[in-house]
Amino acid sequence: MKHHAAYGLGLEDLDVVIVEDSKPMQTLIRSILISFKVARVRVFDSADEALEAMLSEPPNVILADWRMAPTSGYQLLRLIRHRHMEPLCYVPLLFITAHGTRALVDKGLRAGAHHLLVKPLSPATLYSRLQWLLTDERQMILESSGFYNIDxxxxxxxxxxxxxxxxxxxxxxxxxxxxxxxxxxxxVEKEFASASRSVPDSVDLTGKRIIPAASDKKAPRISAFGSTRATGS
Missing domain, CATH: 1.20.5 (Single alpha-helices involved in coiled-coils or other helix-helix interfaces)
Incomplete structure (x- = not known):
């Protein structure tokens, strides 16, 4: 097992390769990296052009767009992770993509990418990811497939x-x-409403008789001897 190529370095020590087919994005990323005072920034329009240059001078970090033609960023990652591509197989690659779906992130990380950055890319995000990368002590291991990946x-x-x-x-x-x-x-509400409509006015929902309220008129009072008289005020 071996640490990736940027482990333990400082920002000012980094040789960074940008692989991006969009000129505006090239300019943006390059400007951000220069503001971090990195040692070297190389920019390439295609994965094939970048690969040829990196075989002669391997960088410490690769920033690659996911979708490029004819060779995509994903295909570039798979190429450099093969055991016969040493020392490029140890170089950490961070994808830059406008489509940071869960499936894409999973596919990229399982293929050996160290991180995925979603466009639009801010200086703060790139700075924090690079600082994290420099202290990421996970080692690179050779899998049975013949490709290196993160332990x-x-x-x-x-x-x-x-x-x-x-x-x-x-x-x-x-x-x-x-x-x-x-x-x-x-x-339940429909059943309750139906039951309420079917119950007579003189009977409540429990089946008990409803006794009308007493009127304001004084009712006659029956005495113990059977005689009646009106109640007075």
Whole structure:
């Protein structure tokens, strides 16, 4: 096992290669890196052109766009991670993409990328990612496939995928339970409304007779001897 090519260096020591087919993005990234006072910045329009130059002078870090033609950034990563590409196989690569989907991130990291940066790229984001990279002590290991990768990355991604799957299952269950509860509440309300319309005015919902309220007129009072008289005020 071996550390990646930028481990333990300072920003001012870095030789960075930018592989980007967009001129505006080239200018932006180059300007940001120069503001960090890195030792060297090389810019290439295509992966093939960059690969030829890097075979002669390997950099410490590669910043590559994911989608390029004819060779994509992903294909470039797979090329340099092969064991016969030493020392390029140890150079950390950070993807720059406008499509940072979960599936794309998973694919890139499983192929040996160290990180994915989403456009638009800010100086603060690039600075923090480079600083993190310089202290990332995960080592590069040779897999049975003949390609180098980051030690433990597959296990880490598998654990994350399982957590995401568990959360998605929980959300699905909650959604279904909420629907069932709403259906039960709706049925109960309809039944209650139907029962209320069918009950006579003189009987309450328990079946008990409703006794009319007393009027304001004084009712006659019956004495113990059977005689009647009106109650006075």
């Amino acid at each position: 433990g990355i597959h296990k880490t991604l598998d654990v994350q995928a399982e957590k995401i799957k568990t959360l998605e299952n929980a959300r699905h269950y909650h959604k279904q339970a909420t629907k069932r509860l709403a259906a039960v509440q709706s049925a």
